[in-house]
Amino acid sequence: MVRKTQTAKQHPTQTDHDMVPPQPPEAEDLRTRINILEEEIEQLRFDKFYKQAREEPHDPAALTLAVDKYVRDTGDGWLTVLTSGTRTSLPSGLKVAVTSTANGRDYGTITEGVLDGTRFDVTAGNLDNSYRRVSDLRIKVKHRAGSPVVIDGVSYDLDLTISYKESGTTKNAGPFPAKTAKDPLPYGTHDLEIADYPHPAGSGYGAFGTVWFRIGHNGDRYLHPGRVSLGCMTCAPPNWPDVYRIVNASRMDSRSVGTLEFVAPAVANRVSKSTSAARKPAARKGKA
Template sequence: MSIRHVSNADNEGWLLVKFSGNSHPEALPQYLRVEYIKTEGGRDYFKVIEGVHVGKEGSVKQQEGGGSYLIEGDPKQPAAKVHFVIGSKKLWYQNDGGWIGPIDTMTDPDNKVPVGTYNIEIPDAPHKVPDEYKDKSRFAGTWFRIGHTGDRYLHPGSVSAGCATVTDIPKWTDLYNYLINRRKDDKSVGEIYVFATDSDRPQ
């Protein structure tokens, strides 16, 4: 099996493709792993092997000059580990054995992310965000679902409706780059551990 991965085609972390039997284009996230099938008629054909579109076959037009938007090689890194403390509104992530943070992060006090451990899902689709967010991080429209159901996400912003919302939006680019090519399994980039207070968080 020839593994390739999705390039950052739009400079915001997404590549538009067409799935078989569907004329409406769909966006695939950067570093999503696919099985390359063939190149024919100026298009690369592939099968998605992870994420919300797993199992679907599709194609993407080649770049001008014949280059591919599907890059050879398997980019996956070890599973991500993220800590979020509700009380102090801080977030950390583990990289190369050490913790990076804290990063200012909040949740809705009336609809908090419940304390516990959750999978962080591979991004599903681009989310609409204000231009001012993208001015601070071009990846602001890429969100990571907390768990695999519902509408709680790890995302950047200034308002939270029950998500883990990174309010220090310029820091989102570093967090995005940390998360996007990590994998726990074919649905998740890793795990987020949600604590009530700093004293609950292991150091």
């Protein structure tokens, strides 16, 4: 369970928790506490930036002449733009409204996601006229019927399947190995948000490893790749590109991509029946 990172696109050199050689319990506990404090500081920085961005005056009239564009695909799933002069990362596929182009830069307003309504500018040529879209995204996660799947020495005891519609056709993908531990994700159906900002903890998991999707509209649980789970829904890294390409292309509304349902294990109601036949009471003879 990792909290939001700074808005600026970063590639820190920190080593992920599960890549560190085994250490004494005291050292592990101290490391965890330090990571939590660092994440809380980043959360405060993000909250300050987000509040300032939302409070900036906007010109609704400018959007009437705007042209819808989409953040282009990139190697890691992020494009760096400027919002009020601050370097900010936007996820590939995010919809924006371009209001003008001048001096080799596009100017406009973000129209979906966590920064919906925020003005930005970016070097011209980084926005596309269209982007792949799928709908009716439903992710279902169930406990595996058999033994956990072991990948690179890590056990995954859940199966994650995806259903969605593309061009009117229902499609399915998976199951993909997944896990949730420590403070596990509550059972039930949760909204899944559009990707917010790069998460450095995923930088060691290959392409799109830093693109995470928040589960619900508050808190710090995410759908993401990884080998360690602290309460998020964690997918095996080798399968993450396949999961990412579907989830990132989906939209349920301007804030969410779809839903994620974590299914509670079925409890068999076993009713034990007596093997001995029930005896009927002998009928009493009445007087004639």
